[in-house]
Every structure is written in C-alpha cells, then in structure tokens.
Amino acid sequence: MNPVLLYVDPGSTSYLLQVIIAAVVGVAVYFKTIWWKIKSIFGKVDKKDSSTEETTDE
Amino acid sequence: MEKLIKKIVQQKKQLMSKLSSHPASFKDPAGFIIKMDETYYRQVNKVYADDYQLLMQSGLYEKLTRSKKLLSHTEVDTIIAEKDSWYKTILPQQLEFISYPYEWCFDQLKDAALLTLQIQKEALSHGMSLKDATPFNVQWLTGKAVFIDTLSFEKYTEGEAWVAYKQFCENFLAPLLLMKYNNAELNKLLLNYPNGIPLTIVSSLLPYKTKFNLGIYLHIHLQAKFQKKKSGEKETYRKHLSHTQLQNIVDNLVNLVKKLNLTEEKTTWNNYYNETILSKEYLSTKEKLVNEFLAAAEYKSVLDLGANTGEFSLLAAKSAKMVVAADFDTACVQNLYKHTIEKKIKNIYPLVLNITNPTPAIGWANSERNSFWQRINTDLIMALALIHHLSISANINFSMLADLLKSKCRYLIIEFVPKTDPKVQQLLSYRKDVFTEYTETNFEESFKQHFSILKKEQIPSTQRIIYLMKTNH
Numbered sequence: 138m139n140p141v142l143l144y145v146d147p148g149s150t151s152y153l154l155q156v157i158i159a160a161v162v163g164v165a166v167y168f169k170t171i172w173w174k175i176k177s178i179f180g181k182v183d184k185k186d187s188s189t190e191e192t193t194d195e
Numbered sequence: 196m197e198k199l200i201k202k203i204v205q206q207k208k209q210l211m212s213k214l215s216s217h218p219a220s221f222k223d224p225a226g227f228i229i230k231m232d233e234t235y236y237r238q239v240n241k242v243y244a245d246d247y248q249l250l251m252q253s254g255l256y257e258k259l260t261r262s263k264k265l266l267s268h269t270e271v272d273t274i275i276a277e278k279d280s281w282y283k284t285i286l287p288q289q290l291e292f293i294s295y296p297y298e299w300c301f302d303q304l305k306d307a308a309l310l311t312l313q314i315q316k317e318a319l320s321h322g323m324s325l326k327d328a329t330p331f332n333v334q335w336l337t338g339k340a341v342f343i344d345t346l347s348f349e350k351y352t353e354g355e356a357w358v359a360y361k362q363f364c365e366n367f368l369a370p371l372l373l374m375k376y377n378n379a380e381l382n383k384l385l386l387n388y389p390n391g392i393p394l395t396i397v398s399s400l401l402p403y404k405t406k407f408n409l410g411i412y413l414h415i416h417l418q419a420k421f422q423k424k425k426s427g428e429k430e431t432y433r434k435h436l437s438h439t440q441l442q443n444i445v446d447n448l449v450n451l452v453k454k455l456n457l458t459e460e461k462t463t464w465n466n467y468y469n470e471t472i473l474s475k476e477y478l479s480t481k482e483k484l485v486n487e488f489l490a491a492a493e494y495k496s497v498l499d500l501g502a503n504t505g506e507f508s509l510l511a512a513k514s515a516k517m518v519v520a521a522d523f524d525t526a527c528v529q530n531l532y533k534h535t536i537e538k539k540i541k542n543i544y545p546l547v548l549n550i551t552n553p554t555p556a557i558g559w560a561n562s563e564r565n566s567f568w569q570r571i572n573t574d575l576i577m578a579l580a581l582i583h584h585l586s587i588s589a590n591i592n593f594s595m596l597a598d599l600l601k602s603k604c605r606y607l608i609i610e611f612v613p614k615t616d617p618k619v620q621q622l623l624s625y626r627k628d629v630f631t632e633y634t635e636t637n638f639e640e641s642f643k644q645h646f647s648i649l650k651k652e653q654i655p656s657t658q659r660i661i662y663l664m665k666t667n668h
C-alpha cells in the first residue's frame with residue numbers, strides 16, 4: 138500500500154469522488170429516462186429495462 | 196427454587212464481569228459480540244442508542260427482517276458484559292456455520308454484494324445509511340445471504356456522502372471484478388487484504404478494456420487515480436450531495452454488480468461426473484452404499500471433504516441438519532451454490548477450501564477471523580474419492596489423515612481407492628511411485644488406531660472400498 142495513503146481519512150477522498158460520480162450517473166439516468174419515454178411512445182417499454190426500479194427484490 | 200434461580204442469576208452476573216468482547220468486535224464502538232454458554236449475544240452501547248432506536252422504530256428493522264435480509268434478534272435484559280457503556284443486549288438468531296468471503300465462489304460474493312446494496316437502498320429510504328459495507332457482515336442462513344451486523348446502521352443526514360462507499364468498492368466490487376476479468380480464485384486476495392483490496396492494485400490488475408466500462412472506470416480506476424493524487428492533500432471540498440444523487444450511486448452499483456457474470460469455465464472437476472467413465476452406474480451404486488452408511492450413523496452436522504459439485508452432500512442433506520460441502524475447485528462450488536439456490540436447498544453450505552491448506556486464522560493477534568477447523572464442528576465427515584489425491588498428489592499419509600480426522604468427527608465415511616484404480620494410475624503417471632505403503636492393509640491399520648470399522652463394502656465393478664467408521668473415544 139502506498140504509505141501516504143495511511144494518513145488519509147478513509148472517507149475524505151471519497152466525498153468529492155461521489156459528487157463527481159453522482160453527476161455522471163445523474164446525466165446517464167437523465168438520458169435513460171428520455172430514452173424510455175421515446176420507447177414508450179412506440180409502445181416498446183420493457184419493464185425489466187428500467188434500471189432504477191429493479192433493485193428491491195421480493 | 197427461588198433461591199436456586201437467584202443463585203444462578205448471581206453466578207451469571209459474576210461470569211459477566213469476566214466476559215469480554217469477541218476478538219473481531221473491536222472496530223465498532225457501537226457495541227460488541229459476547230459469547231456465553233455457546234450462545235452469541237450482542238451488546239449495544241449507549242453511544243449507539245439513538246441509531247438503534249431509529250433502526251427499530253423507523254420500520255427499517257421490520258422491513259429487513261421480514262424479507263430475511265437482516266438477522267432478526269430479541270432484546271434480553273439480564274446479560275450485561277460492560278456496565279458503563281451498556282444500553283441493551285440483544286440475542287440474534289444464531290448461525291450454524293460462519294464462512295468468510297475468501298471461501299466463497301463468485302455467485303456467493305455477488306449475492307452478498309447485492310444484499311448489502313439492497314439494504315443500503317432500503318436504509319436510505321428510511322432515513323438511515325450503512326456505515327459498513329464489508330462481506331464479513333454477510334453470512335448464510337437457510338441457504339440465503341443474510342446481513343448480520345445490526346449495529347451497522349446510522350442516521351442519514353441530507354447532504355452527506357455514503358461513508359462506506361469506498362469500503363464497498365474495495366471489499367465487494369474489486370474482488371468481483373478481479374474474479375470475472377482475471378481469475379475466479381482472486382477473491383482469495385481478501386485473505387491478505389481483509390479490509391479491502393487497495394484500488395491501486397485492483398486498477399493495475401484489471402485488463403485495459405475495463406476502462407471503457409463507465410461503471411468500472413468511475414468506481415475503480417478513477418477512484419484509484421484519486422487516491423494517488425489526493426493523498427496528503429487536505430480535503431476541503433464539501434458540496435451538497437442530495438438524497439436522490441446518493442440513491443443514483445447505489446443504483447448504479449446495483450446495475451454494475453447485477454451484470455457481472457462469470458463465464459462458465461470447464462475445469463477437470465466441475466464436469467467430473469458428467470464426463471468421466473466413472474459416471475452413472477458407478478455413481479448410483481456408490482450413492483446406494485453411502486445412503487446405507489448414512490442410515491447407520493448418528494449425526495446432525497456433516498462435513499463433505501472434496502465434495503465436488505455436491506452429489507453426496509445432497510444425499511446427506513436429506514437427513515442432516517446442516518452440511519458443509521467443501522471443495523478446492525471454485526467452479527464446483529459455484530455449481531453447487533447455483534443448484535442450492537435454484538432448488539431452494541436450505542441446509543447446504545458450499546465452501547471453497549483446500550484441505551491440504553485450510554483457511555488460516557487472520558487479523559489482529561490472529562484471532563479476528565478464525566481458521567477453518569476452529570469454526571467447524573461436525574458429527575460426521577465424508578471423504579469420498581479423496582484419499583488418493585491426498586496421498587499421492589499431496590504426500591499426506593494415512594496416519595496423518597486419521598490423526599486429523601479423529602478429533603473432528605465421531606463418524607467417518609471414507610473411500611479407499613487402490614493403486615490399481617485407473618484414476619490412481621493416472622496420478623502416478625506424472626510421478627515416480629514412491630508410495631509403497633499405499634495399500635488397503637496399511638490404510639485400515641492406520642485408521643484402526645483411532646477408529647472402529649463398522650461397515651466395509653466394495654463398490655461393484657470397481658476395486659474401490661467404502662468404509663463407515665466410528666471414533667474409539
């Protein structure tokens with residue numbers, strides 16, 4: 138392990154990273170939503186496609 | 196009668212003062228595990244009182260335990276291990292067997308990862324968040340992954356990031372990706388890095404093409420780069436991270452993990468029964484014999500050593516309370532795990548284990564995570580078609596094996612495969628035959644030192660012999 142890393146609080150680097158990831162993922166989700174809407178106009182929506190809805194099983 | 200009860204309570208209280216926390220519980224100030232009379236309890240400390248109440252009252256506990264995602268518990272008032280910090284003692288549903296992520300196959304780790312993410316999602320919608328995301332908090336109960344750390348939940352404050360995000364990446368995502376893209380045995384790196392595989396290492400090991408997968412790039416490669424760059428610099432950047440954004444990150448991880456699948460690999464072992472000439476007839480007669488022997492023994496728990504895809508573990512599981520099916524071939528364990536999930540078999544614990552080098556004890560003072568033999572306690576051991584591999588490939592002689600097994604079980608179903616057997620000949624074709632002592636007589640003599648032979652049968656149309664033995668003590 139990089140010895141410098143030992144002095145870094147485990148959570149600290151991940152805050153900025155999570156902000157960046159949230160932004161990127163947010164854009165992806167935005168476009169996906171638009172894509173579903175377009176698909177639904179043509180009646181081609183497959184519910185299993187919707188990535189945000191499928192996470193809570195059972 | 197009343198006096199007696201008082202005395203018992205008194206004795207228990209005295210005992211309490213001697214009780215200390217489980218060696219693995221030092222990391223979390225919220226509480227610790229206590230073992231008393233073979234039962235595990237968990238003390239909840241005062242500092243965790245608010246979070247504990249929130250867990251119980253927000254409906255999160257109810258929701259998670261109903262769907263069997265979280266281990267359920269009852270509150271007990273009498274057992275107090277450390278008075279000053281004590282808030283509550285809980286008695287969790289007890290587990291039959293503890294296994295660790297470096298002993299799991301790909302799908303087991305994947306299911307544990309998805310469970311952790313589903314719990315985090317559920318927690319977020321109840322105003323809480325997981326402060327830990329380690330596979331050591333996941334165990335197996337009635338054939339399914341279950342989250343065991345009741346004290347891992349904390350109040351979520353809007354704007355905060357997920358504190359266990361990096362831990363999740365290092366402990367779940369990293370080994371899963373290495374298993375998929377490099378080698379299915381690489382979760383064993385967790386043995387060396389039980390707190391998570393450093394992402395700089397993971398990033399350098401993963402193939403270049405993974406950089407073109409957005410999820411893998413963000414959660415692994417970018418994070419690794421960040422760690423290199425950011426180390427030493429003070430983090431002052433604090434931007435508001437909304438609840439939805441946090442959920443999006445978790446969703447993104449869920450989608451990434453869900454899509455990870457192991458390409459099925461044919462090893463020598465996971466097609467053993469299907470492809471070898473040994474198949475069908477040999478198997479059915481052997482099954483009949485094993486069934487007879489099982490019926491003649493008394494047991495609740497079984498350990499199947501060299502279980503392969505679990506053919507005989509499945510037989511034992513019909514009458515045993517629990518069966519640990521151990522094999523060193525991760526593809527075999529994967530097959531068996533898939534089968535148990537598909538058929539909803541609740542009492543088999545598939546385990547990746549090399550009997551010639553079983554899982555050691557690791558962590559602080561080597562007592563944080565126990566070794567394999569410290570964790571297992573079985574009435575009956577099955578060692579079928581194993582002896583020739585131990586003797587000829589690994590140079591473990593009969594008395595060494597008998598010596599080990601005598602203290603691990605009361606009954607033993609063991610198969611002797613003579614030198615004339617084609618499989619043994621195959622093994623010997625790669626090396627010089629220095630195994631002059633590899634004979635049936637020597638085998639029996641060595642085991643008779645510690646065991647009595649109750650039954651002995653030759654498997655028809657082979658020269659292999661199956662024994663049912665019982666320890667002498």
